[in-house]
Amino acid sequence: MAPMSSAASPLRYLAEADVLAAMPPVTARLDLAEQALRALVTDADMPAKIAIHGRVAGMFGHAMPAFLRGAAADGSADRAGMKWVTGSPLNRALGLPAINALVVLSDAATGLPIAILDGGPITAHRTAAVSGVAIRAFAPGRERPLRIAIVGAGRQALAHLPVLAELLPGGAVVVFDRHPDRAARVVEAAGSIPGIGPATAATDLDEALGESDIVLTMASFTTPDRRQALTPGRIGPAGLVVAVDYDTLVSAEVARAAGLFVVDDRPQFLANRSAGSFAGYPDPGGTIGEALLTGTSRPDRGRVLVSHLGVGLADVVFGSAILAAAAEAGRGMILPR
Numbered sequence: 651m652a653p654m655s656s657a658a659s660p661l662r663y664l665a666e667a668d669v670l671a672a673m674p675p676v677t678a679r680l681d682l683a684e685q686a687l688r689a690l691v692t693d694a695d696m697p698a699k700i701a702i703h704g705r706v707a708g709m710f711g712h713a714m715p716a717f718l719r720g721a722a723a724d725g726s727a728d729r730a731g732m733k734w735v736t737g738s739p740l741n742r743a744l745g746l747p748a749i750n751a752l753v754v755l756s757d758a759a760t761g762l763p764i765a766i767l768d769g770g771p772i773t774a775h776r777t778a779a780v781s782g783v784a785i786r787a788f789a790p791g792r793e794r795p796l797r798i799a800i801v802g803a804g805r806q807a808l809a810h811l812p813v814l815a816e817l818l819p820g821g822a823v824v825v826f827d828r829h830p831d832r833a834a835r836v837v838e839a840a841g842s843i844p845g846i847g848p849a850t851a852a853t854d855l856d857e858a859l860g861e862s863d864i865v866l867t868m869a870s871f872t873t874p875d876r877r878q879a880l881t882p883g884r885i886g887p888a889g890l891v892v893a894v895d896y897d898t899l900v901s902a903e904v905a906r907a908a909g910l911f912v913v914d915d916r917p918q919f920l921a922n923r924s925a926g927s928f929a930g931y932p933d934p935g936g937t938i939g940e941a942l943l944t945g946t947s948r949p950d951r952g953r954v955l956v957s958h959l960g961v962g963l964a965d966v967v968f969g970s971a972i973l974a975a976a977a978e979a980g981r982g983m984i985l986p987r
Contacts, residue, residue, distance in 0.1 A: 909952020
């Protein structure tokens with residue numbers, strides 16, 4: 651996207667339906683996530699999340715700015731923007747989404763705002779794609795269909811299903827959520843996606859973990875009453891654990907015992923640990939991007955733990971691709987300046 655003058659720069663608003671209609675296919679989403687993770691190592695400017703906490707216990711707001719230095723010498727491939735994401739434990743009882751977000755994109759040369767996008771579907775699908783990059787790099791041997799446990803059956807679980815179908819065809823999916831109706835919804839959705847193996851709902855957490863090869867945790871941040879409840883013994887033989895929910899479920903013991911512990915962004919992890927999350931966790935052995943750039947694969951012994959905290963750069967990379975597709979299709983609303 652070349653720099654644009656103010657006269658040539660429409661300000662486009664993309665609602666959820668527009669974002670979903672312009673969402674790239676799964677394979678492209680995986681490539682966009684990998685691009686963002688690699689760029690974090692050398693080609694990005696991204697501070698740790700700027701956080702606020704409201705009067706209601708558990709309410710949070712995060713500002714997530716990011717800049718990508720693109721490969722083009724003229725700066726036409728540069729990207730700039732920010733996600734503003736909020737969450738509150740009150741929302742579910744009010745019939746509102748627990749997490750809400752907007753992505754704002756700016757022209758990387760002039761700083762002129764060029765788009766406002768509903769960040770909900772971007773958050774869901776870019777997060778699932780980052781998990782997919784981790785699975786692609788660190789999944790245990792695939793001589794047979796793998797068993798995948800999904801803990802937490804919200805929007806993230808639904809977004810992860812197409813990624814699992816793409817990367818682990820035939821894999822059996824076991825879903826657990828404290829609300830059985832939510833787990834049933836994810837199981838029903840899995841049944842309609844080609845590539846997903848048998849999908850079932852577990853009646854308790856330990857049944858879900860069982861003999862799973864891969865464990866994905868995505869419990870709500872707004873109800874952290876089981877903080878670090880999953881110890882190595884409870885997780886069982888899983889060779890890969892992908893924590894989408896900070897340390898809401900996965901214990902520091904799992905990180906300390908892992909053969910490889912990586913995060914999406916080291917400064918952000920360290921900032922969160924200093925602020926009180928990830929109590930007892932060791933320093934990560936590296937980042938996902940560093941592992942990709944150096945060709946690091948899963949260790950011969952021990953499990954891999956991947957904790958991804960959500961990086962604003964991925965939202966900007968995804969948002970830019972979605973904006974380009976939506977503009978080409980004439981989708982969205984042009985706002986007056």
